Amino acid sequence: MGFSQAPPQLQNPYDEDPLLAGYVRRKLGGGEHGPALEAELRKLGEVAIEYYGKSLADRENEPVLTQWDAWGNRIDHIEVSPLWRDAQKLAAEHGMVAAAYEPTHGAGARLHQMAVVLLLGPSLDLYSCPLAMTDGAARTLIASGNNELIKDYVPHLITRDPAQAWTSGQWMTERTGGSDVGTTETVARQDADGQWRLYGTKWFTSATTSQVALTLARPEGGAAGSRGLAMFAVETRDANGRLRNILVNRLKDKLGTRKVPTAELTLDGAPARLVGNLTDGVRAITPMLGTTRTWNAISAVGLMRRGIALAKDFATRRTAFGSLLIDKPLHIDTLAGLEAEYAGAFMLAFRMAELLGRAEHGVADEAEAALSRVLTPVGKLTTGKQAVAVVQEAIEACGGAGYVEDTGLPRLLADANVLPIWEGTTNVLSLDTLRALSKAGVPETVVADVQRAANAAHAMELIEPARQAVAAAVAAMTWAAETFDAPDRLEAGARRFAMTLGRAMSLAYLCEHAQWCLDQGEAGGPMLASAARRYAQAGVNQLTPMSLADARQLVAPVGKVAQGT
Numbered sequence: 001m002g003f004s005q006a007p008p009q010l011q012n013p014y015d016e017d018p019l020l021a022g023y024v025r026r027k028l029g030g031g032e033h034g035p036a037l038e039a040e041l042r043k044l045g046e047v048a049i050e051y052y053g054k055s056l057a058d059r060e061n062e063p064v065l066t067q068w069d070a071w072g073n074r075i076d077h078i079e080v081s082p083l084w085r086d087a088q089k090l091a092a093e094h095g096m097v098a099a100a101y102e103p104t105h106g107a108g109a110r111l112h113q114m115a116v117v118l119l120l121g122p123s124l125d126l127y128s129c130p131l132a133m134t135d136g137a138a139r140t141l142i143a144s145g146n147n148e149l150i151k152d153y154v155p156h157l158i159t160r161d162p163a164q165a166w167t168s169g170q171w172m173t174e175r176t177g178g179s180d181v182g183t184t185e186t187v188a189r190q191d192a193d194g195q196w197r198l199y200g201t202k203w204f205t206s207a208t209t210s211q212v213a214l215t216l217a218r219p220e221g222g223a224a225g226s227r228g229l230a231m232f233a234v235e236t237r238d239a240n241g242r243l244r245n246i247l248v249n250r251l252k253d254k255l256g257t258r259k260v261p262t263a264e265l266t267l268d269g270a271p272a273r274l275v276g277n278l279t280d281g282v283r284a285i286t287p288m289l290g291t292t293r294t295w296n297a298i299s300a301v302g303l304m305r306r307g308i309a310l311a312k313d314f315a316t317r318r319t320a321f322g323s324l325l326i327d328k329p330l331h332i333d334t335l336a337g338l339e340a341e342y343a344g345a346f347m348l349a350f351r352m353a354e355l356l357g358r359a360e361h362g363v364a365d366e367a368e369a370a371l372s373r374v375l376t377p378v379g380k381l382t383t384g385k386q387a388v389a390v391v392q393e394a395i396e397a398c399g400g401a402g403y404v405e406d407t408g409l410p411r412l413l414a415d416a417n418v419l420p421i422w423e424g425t426t427n428v429l430s431l432d433t434l435r436a437l438s439k440a441g442v443p444e445t446v447v448a449d450v451q452r453a454a455n456a457a458h459a460m461e462l463i464e465p466a467r468q469a470v471a472a473a474v475a476a477m478t479w480a481a482e483t484f485d486a487p488d489r490l491e492a493g494a495r496r497f498a499m500t501l502g503r504a505m506s507l508a509y510l511c512e513h514a515q516w517c518l519d520q521g522e523a524g525g526p527m528l529a530s531a532a533r534r535y536a537q538a539g540v541n542q543l544t545p546m547s548l549a550d551a552r553q554l555v556a557p558v559g560k561v562a563q564g565t
């Protein structure tokens with residue numbers, strides 16, 4: 001028998017990651033709940049290992065749509081994978097949504113919830129998708145003030161009782177677009193008895209097995225664009241489990257997230273309940289966007305951690321050219337770069353969650369509310385791109401095994417690729433960042449937060465990274481101010497601008513946290529200081545001047561000379 005390589009093993013992700021443990025101690029560990037929380041998270045780490053194994057075993061199972069029964073009845077039944085059926089119960093019991101609505105940690109409830117999501121999410125085959133939308137639906141309904149809908153739906157969305165738990169979908173994307181939602185074609189008509197019914201096609205409805213969904217439709221005769229849309233809640237099935245005037249046309253054949261039953265739907269008079277006004281549906285659904293974008297960022301961080309953890313473990317088991325990979329300087333250098341990116345992404349995503357929680361608990365001041373509005377697109381877009389890059393390197397660190405499906409490793413990269421796409425693409429969110437910063441005083445608020453975090457870092461080794469974070473944030477705002485009167489150039493540079501802001505904020509929060517860990521004698525302190533330095537050395541300011549005239553020339557049809565500057 002020849003050589004056989006030991007596969008990478010997942011270690012307890014709570015014990016394996018000093019960043020998470022230290023952060024939780026800093027933000028939630030001070031009070032009487034600290035020890036219980038630590039025990040809870042360590043136990044969840046064990047559950048994550050168990051379900052990682054199950055997800056490998058369940059790898060080939062995908063959702064199946066059966067449109068007709070043997071007797072010719074249209075049933076549109078979707079059978080999800082066995083792991084997804086387990087995940088439904090597991091997610092409720094461990095409070096993956098509920099924890100955000102519970103009083104134990106006060107305004108830190110979101111941080112508690114997102115620590116749970118970070119640990120469990122990567123083992124649950126993207127079941128975090130329906131959970132994100134469920135959480136978003138609960139927040140959106142609560143924000144709507146529609147007491148009847150709140151009473152009927154919210155308890156199901158935020159319960160820990162699996163028998164009572166529902167998930168919610170979010171149906172926005174149509175054939176006209178997933179970004180330009182104002183072009184929605186679905187029409188809402190009211191029956192003589194006042195019942196609203198929806199008619200149209202929803203082109204990309206993730207997690208179609210949910211019991212309820214929030215969606216947008218244009219009340220007949222309504223104005224064009226997003227102003228004329230209204231938000232509706234749709235209960236998908238009747239008491240017998242039959243879809244209510246909803247046809248599942250087909251499941252999507254996607255690059256990744258293959259366990260998520262994403263479908264194209266026809267709404268053929270689906271009964272719906274108006275949530276708020278007859279207009280301004282996009283504005284009404286924005287609490288959903290803020291929540292799912294935060295989940296997206298945490299999920300990006302979770303996938304990065306999973307990839308790094310497996311790559312690091314593999315490096316302790318794989319020998320090449322006479323020594324273990326973990327002892328080779330170039331391999332160490334490669335993994336170190338991933339750890340630094342992970343640390344920056346972690347700090348950004350958890351700052352998003354922290355601010356969301358403070359706003360929900362009514363303790364966020366005006367500056368924090370403005371910061372949260374900016375951080376939502378910036379955090380989502382920055383971490384989404386990082387996840388793809390980091391996970392790609394992590395599977396490459398496993399060599400050919402990283403490219404072979406039955407190791408389970410390629411799925412990480414396929415799944416990571418959804419993160420920059422859904423819930424607002426990188427470009428759409430870059431433009432949203434500019435919009436969020438266009439209100440007077442907001443740029444100064446963002447720079448002040450970067451400065452505040454950087455100022456907290458006084459250890460010698462953190463001075464330079466902290467300085468770099470502030471310099472990049474100031475440079476970004478200066479560029480935006482100077483380019484404001486040139487809308488085409490502003491738009492063309494929006495991604496480099498938003499990325500600079502994302503990296504500057506990540507680095508400042510990382511310096512602040514590394515300092516706290518050093519001050520407390522936390523085991524992770526020196527490692528986080530190294531992460532801050534490495535993150536800074538990888539580059540923060542992305543504002544390399546790029547000529548729009550060159551860009552136009554590069555994408556002009558062959559043989560044509562581009563016009564414009």
Ligand code: MFK
Pocket residue numbers: 128129130132133170172173178179180181182206225226227280282283286289290292293295296299421422423424425428432
């Ligand atoms: C692992 C976890 C992952 C989560 C799983 C989820 C799976 C879901 C699958 C999907 O991907 S569903 C489709 C996702 N699609 C999007 O996220 C939409 C992307 N497009 C945008 O975000 C556009 O910017 C937007 C649709 C919001 C632009 O629409 P409009 O028609 O140009 O709206 P407009 O006029 O800019 O904004 C309308 C109002 O909303 C304005 O307020 P006012 O009426 O008071 O002026 C805006 O200020 C406000 N608004 C817009 N974006 C906002 C916002 N408010 C807060 N936050 C925002 N992000």
